[in-house]
Amino acid sequence: xxxxxxxxxSRSQRVLWLLEELGVPYEVKRYERDVATLLAPASxxxxxxxxxxxxxxxxxxxxxxxxxxxxxLAGRYGDGRLVPAPGTPTRHRxxxxxHYAEGSAxxxxxxxxxxxxxxxxxxxxxxxxxxxxxxxxxxxxFIDPQIKLHLDFMESxxxxxxxxxxxxxxxxxxxxxxxxxxxASRGGLDASRPRLMGFLDSIHTRPAYKKAxxxxxxxxxxx
Numbered sequence: 001x002x003x004x005x006x007x008x009x010s011r012s013q014r015v016l017w018l019l020e021e022l023g024v025p026y027e028v029k030r031y032e033r034d035v036a037t038l039l040a041p042a043s044x045x046x047x048x049x050x051x052x053x054x055x056x057x058x059x060x061x062x063x064x065x066x067x068x069x070x071x072x073l074a075g076r077y078g079d080g081r082l083v084p085a086p087g088t089p090t091r092h093r094x095x096x097x098x099h100y101a102e103g104s105a106x107x108x109x110x111x112x113x114x115x116x117x118x119x120x121x122x123x124x125x126x127x128x129x130x131x132x133x134x135x136x137x138x139x140x141x142f143i144d145p146q147i148k149l150h151l152d153f154m155e156s157x158x159x160x161x162x163x164x165x166x167x168x169x170x171x172x173x174x175x176x177x178x179x180x181x182x183x184a185s186r187g188g189l190d191a192s193r194p195r196l197m198g199f200l201d202s203i204h205t206r207p208a209y210k211k212a213x214x215x216x217x218x219x220x221x222x223x
Contacts, residue, residue: 002026002073005047005055007040008033009220011066011178012054016216018070018174020208024077028215067098067175074171082171094165097172105154105179108146109187115139116186147187151196154180158195177203181221 002019006012006028019026031041031053045051048064055064056073063069074083084090115135154176158164165172180200183189191197203209213219 003029003057005029005031005044005053005057006216007031007044007053008217010040010053013212013216013219013221014066014174014177015054015056015069015073016212017177017209018073018082018171020211020215021082021174021206022073022077024073030217066178067102070171070175071098078171082169082174084165084168084170090166090168093161094170094172097164098175101172101175101179105150105176106182108143108150109179109182111143112139112147112186115143144188147183151183151187151189151193155193155195158199163199173199173203178221185221 002024004012004015004019004026006016008030010033016026016028031044033040040051040053042051044053044055047057048055048062050064052064054066054069055062056069057063058072058076063072074081084094115138118131118135161167163169163173164176177200180189180196184197184200189196
């Protein structure tokens, strides 16, 4: 039995979704973030030394990293579904988006989250103006322009095909869901980019996506 070590409000939600799309039985082991730090509990380190989610165990295999997990599950249990044929242009785009999601799209969104928390964190009154100035400068000069650059790029790319890799839904769309949900939650993604919002609307209506939410529990990124 596949076990998904699932942290609330995390990347592991898309692993549950993929398994529902594939129709593969699995067990969910839940972990809750620390309410103060929002970090994963130390108990996750008993599963993987980094103590992060997602982690999947499948028999004797323990696998971390969303992209690696999605590629493994789709390859092991997909029977050719959700992965384009090797050597095709669609497969090349599939591979690109599988890596782009975490390698390029997520870093500026993570920086925005971290700097936003710094700005609102408790600190001595005489430090606040300095901290706010640093945060403001980082946001306006680098973070927000980078997010805009990536959102514009993704919006343009979805003008080339229905889904990220091509005209058929693939596991790359599952991988791309998290950065786009994060962007809609805290990165300024809105109706001004109709293709990206349409992508989110499309995935949120999929029966497997809804079933994964039932299995995974509350998912704050949808707010």
